[in-house]
Amino acid sequence: MVLSRFWLAIFISSIAFIVISLFSGNSYSIDYALNGKKDEPLLISEKYLKEVPAFIKDSIEKAPENTIVINTIETNPDTTYVYKNQTVKIFSGVQKSDGLLPTCKSTLVDLILPLIAYLAFFCGLMELLIISGASGKLAKVLSPVFVKVFPSIPKNHPSISYMTLNFAANFLGLDSAATPFGLKAMESLQEINPEKDKASDAQIMFMCLHASGLTLIATSIIGYRAAAGATNPADVMLPCIITSFIGTIAAFLIVGVKQKINFKSASLVAVLMALIAGIIGLLMYVNHLDLIGKNYFTSNLSALILVGIIAFTLIFSFRKEKKFIESNTTVFEAFVTGANNGVKTGVTIFPYVLGMLVAISLFRNSGLFEIISNWIAFVFSNMGVSKEITDALPVALLRPFSSAGSRGFLIDSMNTFGADSLTGRLSSIFQCSAESTFYVIAVYFGSVNIKNTRYALGTMLLVDVICVITAIFVASWFF
Structure with a gap:
């Protein structure tokens, strides 16, 4: 209940703030919130060529692709003027997150999709741990x-x-x-x-x-x-x-x-x-x-332990192959069954x-x-x-x-x-x-x-x- 209300509060307050920003003039367009991508320049204004300052108009007409960038400061977003279809689009700043x-x-x-892949692989290993009895031994300890x-x-x-x-x-x-x-x-x-x-x-x-x-x-x-x-x-x-x-x-x-x-x-x-x-x-x-x-040490310890877990699971399962036979399956088929369950969880x-x-x-x-x-x-x-x-x-x-x-x-x-x-x-x-x-x-x-x-x-x-x-x-x- 708390999570649901919090989710609704974020959604409603964010939409309200976006709409208010549009009609109050703080934003030129709200398309960025729907279709924009992270770190893309934000459109802040659009003018006819004759309405921009003369020095900018001259620079646009002479610039390649009718595009100029001013105030190039490494620590701040640039202001970009793009002349296209008889208007000059002015961009400044970058988008904080994908729309x-x-x-x-x-x-x-x-x-x-990557999570489903991880789930499939590790849930397959978990199925081997379950059938082989390794998970039961660990739980008992x-x-x-x-x-x-x-x-x-x-x-x-x-x-x-x-x-x-x-x-x-x-x-x-x-x-x-x-x-x-x-x-x-x-x-x-x-x-x-x-x-x-x-x-x-x-x-x-x-x-x-x-x-x-x-x-x-x-x-x-x-x-x-x-x-x-x-x-x-x-x-x-x-x-x-x-x-x-x-x-x-x-x-x-x-x-x-x-x-x-x-x-x-x-x-x-x-x-x-x-x-x-x-x-x-x-x-x-x-x-x-x-x-x-x-x-x-720090770059290899985790990787070695993960490889060790995988190796232990497979070797232990091979040694306990009789348990898989008793369950009318094989080690590989059990892995596939577990992986399939992982895919379902991801969905x-x-x-x-x-x-x-x-x-x-x-x-x-x-x-x-x-x-x-x-x-x-x-x-x-x-x-x-x-x-x-x-x-x-x-x-x-x-x-x-x-x-x-x-x-x-x-x-x-x-x-x-x-x-x-x-x-x-x-x-x-x-x-x-x-x-x-x-x-x-x-x-x-x-x-x-x-x-x-x-x-x-x-x-x-x-x-x-x-x-x-x-x-x-x-x-x-x-x-």
């Missing part, structure tokens, strides 16, 4: 801990192994594997959900822990920083881990209090201490490496993702997001927060809505202020330490047709705020 129709197309072509965190889940339930693989994939920055494992976990949890259109306690806990974004190897962030010329691209790794870890603990405590979980459980404390010890140990190892060693979530991304597209192109972010930056600056921090806030504000959009702000902040500036580093931590909340909710809850997400959205947004505040303190402390 509604290009977003529909890109959602299918650039997002859903981890049940003592998971039944404390998820008291409504029966002991040794298959969802335990799926959630474990999802957390592990997120932990290692394996986004392409994390989503299929997570969707399989939601599907398994839905089987024991007594109210099928309402999120269960276990599903909410899983979603909030997943969305808190605990990441050990921020491979993509390191890559962006390296491309931007950072002196040490991996220097934000420890701040990212600290921020995302605090976010995860906050999510666990907030949801745990709501669900009255026993925090004094010895097994929970032991696992938490083991996790902290493991993180500290790995960080100590990474910190003693030189720059090349760090880059080599199911497409409308949910489409609806959310189109709303976000209108929200960004309407100008409302910039107004809100500017006001928040203004408030922070009047509270004495440094400009270096407020310049990074657009990444934090957009992250819950769009990973691609916040990534664009991240790259822009590093190009504008420098990858080694506090702004560039803080933007990297913002990008690394949280999830795209609305996208995640649309995908995961949409995959099992849950309409009432209860307090999941509010909790996830609260955790996002905690991660932003933590990131600011951690970045100021480290850099």
